[in-house]
Amino acid sequence: MTAPLLITGGGGQLAQALADVAAARGLAARHVGRPACDFDRPESIDAVFRETRPRLVINAAAYTAVDAAEDDEAAAFRANRDGPARLAALAAAADVPLIHISTDYVFDGTKGAPYVETDPTAPGGVYGASKLAGEEAVLASGARALILRTSWVYSARGRNFVRTMLAAAAAGRDLRVVADQHGAPTAAEDLASLILDLVARVDAGAQDGDWGLYHAAGSGEASWHAFAVAIFAEAARFGVPTPPIAAIATSEWPTRARRPADSRLDCEKLGRAFGLALPPWRESLARVIAALCAV
Numbered sequence: 371m372t373a374p375l376l377i378t379g380g381g382g383q384l385a386q387a388l389a390d391v392a393a394a395r396g397l398a399a400r401h402v403g404r405p406a407c408d409f410d411r412p413e414s415i416d417a418v419f420r421e422t423r424p425r426l427v428i429n430a431a432a433y434t435a436v437d438a439a440e441d442d443e444a445a446a447f448r449a450n451r452d453g454p455a456r457l458a459a460l461a462a463a464a465d466v467p468l469i470h471i472s473t474d475y476v477f478d479g480t481k482g483a484p485y486v487e488t489d490p491t492a493p494g495g496v497y498g499a500s501k502l503a504g505e506e507a508v509l510a511s512g513a514r515a516l517i518l519r520t521s522w523v524y525s526a527r528g529r530n531f532v533r534t535m536l537a538a539a540a541a542g543r544d545l546r547v548v549a550d551q552h553g554a555p556t557a558a559e560d561l562a563s564l565i566l567d568l569v570a571r572v573d574a575g576a577q578d579g580d581w582g583l584y585h586a587a588g589s590g591e592a593s594w595h596a597f598a599v600a601i602f603a604e605a606a607r608f609g610v611p612t613p614p615i616a617a618i619a620t621s622e623w624p625t626r627a628r629r630p631a632d633s634r635l636d637c638e639k640l641g642r643a644f645g646l647a648l649p650p651w652r653e654s655l656a657r658v659i660a661a662l663c664a665v
Contacts, residue, residue: 375425377389403431406418415460426467426572432501461513473501474521474553487519521634544616548622560649564586567646571646604659
């Protein structure tokens with residue numbers, strides 16, 4: 371019997387998408403979250419790894435509350451550095467490959483062009499710093515690891531920008547959306563499919579030079595305001611009224627943590643190494659809106 375994949379992240383939108391796509395492909399997988407696998411309890415990580423005896427680990431668990439992280443730095447680092455470090459050490463000891471998910475927030479957003487994997491990192495807050503520390507811990511572990519930096523993840527479930535916009539409009543709230551922050555929306559289901567395509571590449575025999583850092587985000591780019599406008603353009607096909615959406619500056623929407631102004635990711639390295647790319651974000655958005663709005 372083929373050893374299973376181990377997918378961490380519990381109820382997170384990417385972990386759930388990974389479990390769904392793995393099931394649809396007939397892949398044996400164990401999908402875990404708290405309390406069974408709790409990065410605040412390192413012994414639980416050891417137990418899950420020992421019980422599962424995985425052939426590959428996908429770490430989609432993370433502390434993603436960007437603003438809350440500013441006031442709970444220790445929790446963010448336990449989840450985003452210490453937990454991944456423990457998983458990576460176990461993977462290295464068992465010679466099991468690891469795919470670890472990171473973020474565009476490791477950059478400060480001042481480059482003015484899409485970031486490549488070798489660009490200097492400069493996180494602007496605790497969340498980005500903790501995720502960068504997680505990357506460094508995984509790379510230092512000696513594990514055969516692929517680290518995927520992604521951005522602006524959303525799906526038809528969970529807490530994300532798409533669902534927040536639709537809920538706010540349904541509640542009759544005025545929409546004011548930042549127009550001077552730029553990035554790439556990424557559908558969780560697309561990212562999950564790409565990750566499992568990577569698993570197939572690893573199964574086929576990844577080369578030593580293939581391990582390391584990659585960027586994986588939806589093709590194209592947008593501001594948060596443009597993303598919001600696109601959400602309602604798609605939702606209008608299902609009879610959802612389009613509310614006024616005011617474009618505002620970041621300075622008009624103060625937050626506890628500073629966001630990168632331009633966190634576009636250059637994903638060409640992933641294509642060169644594995645022949646993989648995520649689809650245009652507008653196409654993916656249409657599918658997610660259909661899942662949310664179709665009756």
